Amino acid sequence: MRPGIVTLTTDFGGVGPYVAAMKGVLLGMAPGVAIVDVCHSIAPQNILEGAFVLEGIVKAFPEGTVHLAVVDPGVGTARRMLAIRTAGQWFVLPDNGLITGVAGLYGVEAAWEIANPRLARGEVAPTFHGRDVLAPAAAHILKGGDPAELGPATERFVTLRNFEPTPAERGCIGEVIFRDAFGNLITNIGEAHLAARPSRDWVVEVGGRRIDGVARTYGESPPGSLIALLGSTGWVEVAVVNGDAGRLLSAGPGATVWLRPKS
Known part of the structure; x- marks a missing residue:
């Protein structure tokens, strides 16, 4: 019965095409997916605030839910992007500390770097990895794709000290x-x-x-x-x-x- 549920948490606000563009990619690559808007009013670049919001929603969603989070002040740099499995759910996000609250409460079952260019969109804008890399990765998981196809497994990820x-x-x-x-x-x-x-x-x-x-x-x-x-x-x-x-x-x-x- 795939695809399932994907949630969106961003600092994009309610102005502009950005949230809709990510939804378009998700719907095109995983038709029928149920998209839940968690919050798009995270203060710009406030990773700590994003980590708090993500930690607060896990218990409300069923097993297999994919949470796509984009609060990404380092977009386009060498910072990694990850797909993390925890609490029976998935988190697709930049490796900048957004996973801190979730990982602290539930631990991490497994994690993979998102590094396979074949799974990204044809053109990847250096300033919009949420649309061009993270959304396709989330769609891959929603369709039951092998997470190992995203990139190498990893056991390290960034956490925030002030959480x-x-x-x-x-x-x-x-x-x-x-x-x-x-x-x-x-x-x-x-x-x-x-x-x-x-x-x-x-x-x-x-x-x-x-x-x-x-x-x-x-x-x-x-x-x-x-x-x-x-x-x-x-x-x-x-x-x-x-x-x-x-x-x-x-x-x-x-x-x-x-x-x-x-x-």
């Missing part, structure tokens, strides 16, 4: 890695970092503001309250109830976040 917070002061120092459409600031501090003590006994500090305790839901505090809570993706996020934390704190991706025990 994990730094241990400090019986807590940790992290950062905001994603600002969602509601203005919630999602951090790289996860559920495991809260395990040492009850949620109410933590302090979260960001943008010069202190938040006592990590809430379970938005509704535990009145509208306008600045809160921290464990979000649906398993990461601590800072939010304003019925408001915009990013605007209130003038903060976004890259902002430092401290997690400390109450003194």
Whole structure:
């Protein structure tokens, strides 16, 4: 029953022909494929943000799904492109750290370099490998092609050091890695970092503001309250109830976040 599902995650935005061009290649090479747009509003060249988004979607998709991700500031350079199998799914992406969150949570079953020019489009633009190299590789996998035909197997891939917070002061120092459409600031501090003590006994500090305790839901505090809570993706996020934390704190991706025990 091939082809199956392919997801798209990019920093292309909603303007221009770029996303549609990749979809056209996929549909032409793997007719009938179901294309799911995950996110095309990754901040330009923000690999960390892309890695966060990819890590957050794995559990929602069935075995065999192919995830095509293009956040690629090194396009056209000697950086590699990879097809990685993990959690029963596939990730087709540049080797620049986009796989960090997924690999950290699920490990990697196998990986291949995408290096076979015969599987690329006839003309490969040095500035659009997403359309000309990565999309054809994804189509090859969707059709059940042998991943070894893509290129040599590999056991190495780039990971991002700042995907994990730094241990400090019986807590940790992290950062905001994603600002969602509601203005919630999602951090790289996860559920495991809260395990040492009850949620109410933590302090979260960001943008010069202190938040006592990590809430379970938005509704535990009145509208306008600045809160921290464990979000649906398993990461601590800072939010304003019925408001915009990013605007209130003038903060976004890259902002430092401290997690400390109450003194």
